[in-house]
Amino acid sequence: MKYESQKIALAYMGVALGLFLIQVVMGLVIGWIYVSPNFLSELLPFNIGRMLHTNALVVWLITGFFGAAYFLVPEEAEREIHSVKLAYLQLIIMVVGTLGAVITYTFNLFEGNILLGKEGREFLEQPLWVKAGIVVAALMFLYNVTMTVLKGRKTAITNILLLGLWGLALLFLFAFYNPSNLALDKQYWWYVVHLWVEGVWELIMASILAYLMLKLTGVDREVVEKWLYVIVAAALFSGILGTGHHYYWIGTPAYWQWIGSIFSSLEIIPFFAMMAFAFVMVWKGRRDHPNKAALLWSLGCATLAFFGAGVWGFLHTLHGVNYYTHGTQITAAHGHLAFFGAYVSLNLAIMSYAMPIMRGRDPYNQVLNMASFWLMAGGMTFMTFTLTFAGTVQTHMQRVLGDGFMDVQEQLWVFYVMRFGSGVAVVLGAALFIYALAMPRREVIAAGAPAE
Amino acid sequence: MTDTTPEDHPLEQLPGDLMMWVLIVSELLVFGAGLAAFLGVRITDPAGFASAQDHLHRAAAGINTLVLVTSGFFAALAVRASEHGRIARARLWLVAASLLGVVFLVIKAFEYLEKARQGIGIDTDTFFTFYYLMTGFHAAHVVAGIFILGLVGIRCTPRTVEVGAAFWHMVDLVWVLLFPAIYLLR
Secondary structure, eight states: OOOOOGHHHHHHHHHHHHHHHHHHHHHHHHHHHSSSTTTTTTTTTTTHHHHHHHHHHHHHHHHHHHHHHHHHHHHHHOOOOOOOOHHHHHHHHHHHHHHHHHHHHHHHHTTTOOOTTEEEEEOOOOHHHHHHHHHHHHHHHHHHHHHHHHHHHOOOOHHHHHHHHHHHHHHHHGOOOOOOHHHHHHHHHHHHHHIIIIHHHHHHHHHHHHHHHHHHHHOHHHHHHHHHHHHHHHHHHHHHHHHGOOOOSSSTHHHHHHHHHHHHHHHHHHHHHHHHHHHHHHHHHHOOOOOOHHHHOOOOOOOOHIIIIHHHHHTTHHHHHHHHHHTTTHHHHHHHIIIIIIIIIHHHHHHHHHHHHTTTOOOOOOHHHHHHHHHHHHHHHHHOOOOOOHHHHHHHIIIIIOOHHHHHHHHHHHHHHHHHHHHHHHHHHHHHHHHHHSOOOSSOSSOOOOOO | TTTTTTSSGGGGGGGSSSHHHHHHHHHHHHHHHHHHHHHHHHHHHHHHHHHHHHOOOOHHHHHHHHHHHHHHHHHHHHHHHHHHTOOOHHHOOOOOOOOHHHHHHHHHHHHHHHHHTOOOOTTHHHHHHHHHHHHHHHHHHHHHHHHHHHHHHTTHHHHHHHHHHHHHHHHHHHHHHHEEEEEEEI
């Protein structure tokens, strides 16, 4: 670790991993509710469990992004973070807000209260005071990191990363605008939801991936930057108007069906480019970096993002197909592999890289870390296939034959059982990952046993 | 691969800038997909498409084709002038190319107004949805192209003019594909 303030990232990544565990355990709970629908129906209704599952995901991913930025910006800008205190204060605000949201959801406190009660929109359920806290924290972060970059060396990686993070914060402002017209409500809602994960988050992903490739493979910065610019251009070109693939059936004009179909079909290109980038860099790279786990997560991230976000996204993006598959388990299959591949794996990759450095050790427990990759990636891939088959059956029964929703759900039971099984693998993998990072023992490969 | 230096990498031999080519290929993909979808939907209703097409102003679009192709020629002359170090002359050709771009937009606006007067809009039928989407997107690119030509006129070097002209030729090319497919094909 070259700069003392990089250590801020340790706290951020720790909080992120804690929330990660909560997220996947909650996933297991609601996965079981699919198998046995009355499970916890009084204590923790399904919609609340799902809210915790999705909200915790988004919060820990963003916390991880912030951590990654605090780790890599000093190294890229070649100077300490502008204000270390501000960075910790920002984390405290985020933790308080997160806890507030969790408690409000779980016990349904202050129902209907405009400031304290949970709001109704999916994924943006946070009470207003939490939303305001998020904005304050984001502003503190942007100020802190932007000041650091402005005073230091400017690289393509930090420029793209900052562009992505500024976009993330500015687009969140649409969460405060909630028109009473349902079609308009959804239209602006996607400004946050779609333009995050299929827009600015891709910039964050590409820049962090580029940083990892630079460090792990030793390829020239110039080469990495060229790839980075092409990927970012392709992401924005396809992703912005690709928003149209959410406007097929919400009451927006019909021409969105063509805009959405055409542009969102191209969204696969940046993900393909990121996969190609990662593998070409490794092939070209001369460096044999000891941190094999970080490399495995990086390559896994690029590959699973291509399949989860790219291929599984294209699967149901054309409006002629989506007419039948909309809102079925096909969507759930895509959502799980896309988030896991693109953003979960990315966070776990940068953590695998940064944690040993911040704790002043050689990369340790790599075998366990790599085992956790295969456990999580295997579980998530299996889950994606079961949900895809479930979605195919559901689409045919419900949308083609016209059977009732609950009748169809009963027929899908066997898929939900298998999905629960794969969920267990993911949770075990997550626990193993945290253990591998947090409980350092000696290196797995001993440096030669001392003679007795 | 191991012997190639960055200079003789095929990407380095592209005229202009790599990013412009990324943009051009992306644009061609979008317009190509739009055209393919248009022709695909046309198969399902050839008679409806033919009668809708009769509302279009073929002569205006024909004139616009001449205007835009000539404009592309002027942009090419600007590239040649800049390569010979004649910056003032290059700027003059760029202005001429841009002015023809404006003429194209005026004629296009006349077409749109005429449609509006007949009560035809983007939601009238599938033919006109495609008509407005594709020609509208294209017109937006003409606007962007005029802006880019102005920009490379201000920072006038052989390289920038080449990059700007590449974009302008793409706008030209797309129109040459749209015109027969939308206005003429029976």
